[in-house]
Amino acid sequence: MKRITATFCAMTLAATSLTAFAAGDKDKMIGRLDSAQAVLNEIMATPDKSVPQNILSSAYCVVVIPSFKKGAFVVGGQYGQGVATCRNTPSGKWSAPVFVQLAGGSFGFQIGGQSTDLVLIGMNERSLSDMLHNKFKIGGDAAASAGPVGRNAQAGTDWKLGAEFLTYSRSKGLFAGIDLDGTVLSQNQDDTRTFYGTDIQFxxxxxxxxxVPPSARPFVRTVAKYFVAAKAAQ
Structure with missing residues (x-):
């Protein structure tokens, strides 16, 4: 009887530990969503140096990768984790977020291991198709361009010539378009499973x-807010 009781207690303790571990991991996912929301708010707080409204008003998908780090993946490489949401037509609603990761070789925009916030804007339906793939290479599988910045960006610039994604970076307060060619954006299925508590297809x-889960609503609503404001300004 004592052995059975001891076994039961051990099983209960293990289950409790696993539950606490899973809850801690989910807290990390919520923290990533909160960081992504903060990145967007900080970038858009200065209209003359933010994503132009004519780009936001055409966005299909928004990917935010807070604190993209040099050297965190492989020697000389770069790695970051973030979240993405896409707009659904014709409803216009933005989707529940998925968790993604971006990895690639050095391309020279960071110095001394400095972390950088990245934003990718999907500009057409092809970008949504790309997001549904398990992984794709930016500049290879998906055409990308460094995005223009500021209130008065011209509508006739290169981004209108077929780029599926416009790419931006923010480091030390400077927000600018960036060349991310060669990096690979892929689904983070483990983090998505952790956040939703089950396997859900991207x-x-x-x-x-x-x-959209309650803990993800602030991020999704922030994306929707800037999209609606950009549409109204057109």
Missing amino acids: ESLLKGSTP
Whole structure:
């Protein structure tokens, strides 16, 4: 009887530990969403140095990778984790977020291990198709351009010539377009599973089939707010 009781207690303790561990991991995912929201708010707080409204008003997907770090993946490489949401037509609603990761070789915009915030704006339906893939190489599988910055960016610039993604970086307060060619954006299935508590297909999330969880609403609402404001300003 004592052995059975001891076994039961051990199983209960293990289950409790696993639950606490899973809760801690989910807290990290929520923290990443909060960081992504903060990045967007800080970037958009200065209209003359933010993502232009004519670009935001055309966005299909928004990817935010807070604190992209040099040397965190492999020697000389770069690695970051972030979140993405896509707009569903014709409803216009933004999807529940998915968790993504970006990895690639050195391309010279960071010095001494400095971390950088990255923002990728998907500009057409092809960008949504790319997001549904398990992984794709920016500049290879998906055409990308360094995005223009500021209130008065011209509508006729290169971004209108077929770029699926416009790419931006923010480091030490400076926000500018950046060349991310050669980096690979892929689904982070483990983090997505941790956050939602079950396996959910990225397609179900990005196409709006899954409701936005309460802890993700601040991020999604922030994306939607800037999109709606940009539309109204056109």
